[in-house]
Amino acid sequence: MTQISIAQWLTAQLTPNKGHNMPAQQPALPRYQVVASSRFYGCFDVLDTQTGKREACGNLRTARATVVSLNK
Numbered sequence: 742m743t744q745i746s747i748a749q750w751l752t753a754q755l756t757p758n759k760g761h762n763m764p765a766q767q768p769a770l771p772r773y774q775v776v777a778s779s780r781f782y783g784c785f786d787v788l789d790t791q792t793g794k795r796e797a798c799g800n801l802r803t804a805r806a807t808v809v810s811l812n813k
Contacts, residue, residue, distance in 0.1 A: 744775045750790060773811040775804045787811070 753770070772791055778784035779795075785804040786795040798804035 744777075745770075747776060747779070747788070750774070750776075750788070771808070771812045773808045775801070775808055 750770075770790060772789060774788045774790060776786050776788045776795070778786050778797065780797070785798050785801050787798060787804055787807045788795050796807065798807060
């Protein structure tokens with residue numbers, strides 16, 4: 742399970758992969774990702790990387806289970 746911050750996701754989206762000096766393109770991230778909550782310390786959100794919407798989860802276990810079910 743990959744956990745990334747919003748800043749990392751935005752950087753990956755905005756960084757162009759052009760030029761022949763670049764390493765091979767990395768595989769695309771799954772649509773739903775577990776990210777740290779922006780509202781509550783110690784809580785997690787499920788980020789929809791296509792729409793940017795977040796779904797709050799009370800703990801990491803719930804967030805991971807949600808991501809697995811949504812990414813199927």
